[in-house]
Structures are given as C-alpha cells and as structure tokens.
Amino acid sequence: MTEFLEATERITLASRRTRAGTFRIRIVGDRVFSLVTLLLTLLSLSVLVGIAITLVVDSAPSLKAFGWSFVVSTDWDPVNERYGALPFIYGTAVSSTLALLIAVPLSLGVALCLSEMAPLGLSRRLGFMVELLAAIPSVVYGLWAIFVLGPWLRDRVEPVLGAGLGFLPLFQGPRVSVGMLSAGVVLAIMVIPYVAAVSTDVFRAVPQTQREAALALGATRWEMVRIAVLPYGLSGVIGAIILGLGRALGETIAVAMVIGNSPQIAASLFRPSATLASVIANEFAEATSALQLSSLVELGLVLLVMGLALNIVARALVLGVTQGRFGGTE
C-alpha cells in the first residue's frame, strides 16, 4: 500500500512539473530518450556480436594453418608450432562429466528437499545458503582445492578408489593431489548451486493440484514426487543440468589451479590434464608466436560455441517449465 501511495505521489509530482503547452519539448524529450536507450541497447547487443566476430577473425590464422585437423590432433607443441585441441577437449569433457556425475544427484536431492520437504521459512534460508556457494569467488575455491581438497582426495579418497575399483584404468596410477579428480570434485561443488537453484524453481513451478491429486490417490510423499513432481519437471531439470554443464565447461581459474595443466589424454582420473579454459588462462599472456595466440583464440572459439549452444538449449527447456510453455498439461 505504501508503495502505491509513493508511486501516486511521484505521478502527481511529475505531472505538476510538466508544463502544459510544451508540446514541442515533450516530443523532443521523447525522441531523445528513446534514441539514447536505443543506442545503449545497440551497444550492449554489439558486445555479443563483437565477441563472436573477434574470435572468428583472430582464430583465422590457426583455422587456415590446421583446418579441421585442429580439433582431432593431439599435438600441443609451441616449440614446433603444431597445435591441436583434442587433449583439451578431452580434458574439458571428462572433468565436466565427472562434475555432473557428482553434482546432479546432490542437486536434485537439494531441490526436492527445498521444494517438497522443508517448511517455507527454512527452505528459503537453506536456498540462500546454497546460493552463497555460488557467490564464493572461483579463485577462493581454487586456493582451497590446492591446499585442502586435493591433499584430502589424495590421502583419503584415492586409496579407497584404487583399492576398490583399481581394476578399472580410471583409478590406476600414482596418487597426486592435482589432477582430473580434484578438478572434477571442485567443479561439482561450484555447479551444484546453479543446478540446485534452477531445479528448485522448476519443482516449485509444478502446480499444487498435481501434488494434491497424487496424495488423494493415496500416494506417499516419495510416490507423489515420482508420479507428479519429477515427470512434470523433467524437461526443466534437464535444462538445469545443461546449464550446469555450461558453467562447468567455462570455469577457468579453479580448474587451472588443480588440474595439473598437462596436455595429455590419460585414462586415469588421478593423472593431471588440462581443459580448454585452463590452457588459455595459462598460456595466453605468455604466447610467443602469432600462431600460438591464434590457436589459443580458436580454443576460445570452441569454448564459446559449446557454451552458447548449451545455454540456448538449457534456457529453452527451463523456461518451458517455469512459464508453462510446454511439458506437462494442467
């Protein structure tokens, strides 16, 4: 109510200040105002277009030199000027997959707990704490991962994995504190808040009538979740997961600090690796030749294309549920 009164006051004030008969000023004012906002809009639109154009133009030398072999070659050899992206694409894919394998079940648990279990006040408070996880700067995650998480994984988790699942090539080899596993775990912690928050929104968007119908049929709480909540929110949850994947792909500093930065394709998760983002972070400022710089930009281009594609798909899926465009009918 007070807000409404304030607004009315504002309107009265504004109308009082407007002099009658200043028709010309009014039209000029409107034109200037819409012109200014239009210019600012064009400016912000040009940034996205500019990013795309810049990356394509600046990776042209590398595109010309290597063509499609760039994405399938495993060489990354600044001395002999031969560049291939495959080790980094592999590193990005594996670390992100690992992160999602850990993050998705936990995020869904959190989302169900917040939307179906916790009373509203507690749910809001817990949700806020989960979102705080997203507020911690990634360099702080990296620092913590170097000195705490990495050594803990090496001393406590890797021996267990090695003993239990050591027959798999995934869990063989010397144990070190930097490597794919550390990167995957820290990435998981960093994407959980995004996946969990979006999934919570998605589950909250499930109409209450759906739940009531399931409960009226005698379903237990878990059965209600399975019958009514999960199917309705499925496409939104997939969107949330893809959004998380997009985050994981592009995350740079925390990964660069713990993955070990070695451009190799190794089966073991204990071995060091490198991602598209981490190699750019490490080598860009010190690139010695134009071709190396261009190759790094091309890695950025690969990253941009993947990031944009995932983001577009994810948003379409999430909006479909939260705004009821498709997925489930009432």
Add this chain to the structure above:
Amino acid sequence: MKSKTAAARHQLWRRTKSDLMMGVTVLATVITLLPLFIILGYLVAKGASSLNLAFFFHMPTPVGESGGGMANAIVGTLELVALASLMGVPIGIGTGLYLAAHRNQRFAEIVSFAADVMMGVPSIVVGIFAYAVVVQPVGGFSTLAGAFALAVIMIPLVTRTSEEMLLLVPHELREAALALGVPAWRTTLSVVARTAASGIATGVILSIARIAGETAPLLFTAFGNRFWSTSLTQPISSLTVQVYTYAISPFPDWQRQAWAGALVLTAIVLMLELGVRWVTRGSARVAR
C-alpha cells in the same frame, strides 16, 4: 488373513521407502552445504592469522622477505570494479529501460535473448575479447582493458535484472502518469524507473559482487602489477589475480598471504550479497 498381513507389510514398505528417500534428500542438502562451512572455516582459520594492518597498507615484498601486504591489489580491485561499473551500469540499465518500454517487440525480444545468451559466455572468452579490442590496439595490458572485460560481464546481468524489475511495475501507474499529461520519457524515468529503483540497485550491487570475484578475464587484460599503480594505461594488480599468483607459488610466505587475500575477497563479496539481501529481505535475486 494372509493377504491382509501382506498388504500391511506392503504399506509399511511404501512408507519406509518414502521416509528413506526423503531422508536422502535431506542428506544431500547437508553434504552440499558442508563445503560452504568448511571453506569459510579454512578461510578464517588460515587467513585471519596472516591478516594485519600491514596487509591492508603495505606493498608486496620480494620473495624471501616476509611481511608486506596487498595494498596495491585492494586499490586495484576497487579501481577496476568502479571503472567497470561506470561503463556497465549505464549501458545495462539503459538496455533494461529500452527492453521494458518495448516489450513484445521483435527487436526487444532478440536483445533480451542475446543478454541471456551472453550470460553463458565463459568469462575467459570475454578476456580474449577484451585482449583483442583493447590490449592489442593500445599495445599493452592496462586497467582500462581489465575494466572493459568486467563491464562486458556486467552488462547482461544488469540488463536482465533491470528489465525484470521494470516489468514488475504495474502498467496502471504508467497509464495514470500518461493520462495526467506527463511526457512518456518523464513517466519512464520518474515514475516507472523510480518505483523499480531499489530492485535495480540490488541487481547492480549483486553484479558488482560477481565481477569483484572474477579472475580469468583479468589475467591478460589488467594482468597484474607488483608495484603501486592507479594509471588507466598501465597494468594493475587485483585481489583475485594476486591470490591466484600467490596460491600457485612455491613460497609458504606467499601462500599465507594468498589465504589472507582470499579471506578479504570473500568477506567483501559476501558482505555485498548479505547486505543487499538483508536490506531487500530476501526478494532479490541476480539473474543467472
């Protein structure tokens, strides 16, 4: 009789399973929140002991010499964030105003979609963009390039939150003002935008918190500087890059400083987040 006990057992099983699964979700929440408290705990435990007045007011010391601080990095972060806001906030709010005024128009929808898409651009890619647009033409790393990169990250965040906040303003207010003969631009600024002002301000502050914690786009734009510099055309130090460099260094003294820097950085970011949310009482949220 027999079938009755079977049915009862089935009922019990269903209920147990339900409780079990819901218990699992609570467990997942606990596991998820654990790292938050562990990280904050380590930050305080390891950072506080290295935190003293010298940290805030002294310059970094050369390797091997103990003591020193991050005075230049703290000032650098403030300068970078201030400059980025100077560029990013007007563009973001202006775009938000445009989008809210032209809702349902094809072009506005495209721009709004583009802003959403831009939030998915990895920040390191924004760094490459700033390198190509500012660093290469100017001929060196600079404060300006770093601030430009941060502004690019900021624009879509401010745009989308402003747009959403402006769209929440009831249309009747706008109509009332227009009916009283207030010009459209004046209606937008002093009625619609004023009503949404606190929401827009919240979005701006949350996006400031976001860019203050960015490292990747600064690595090859603002670069870093061991010396005192506030010049726009020189490389400048920032808390995030300084923490990064110190964290991966082999010197225990630097690593201690990294913890202290991380504590200060996290404190700044969390204070902005908590402060804003406390003021707006939980309704606010930055765009994702």
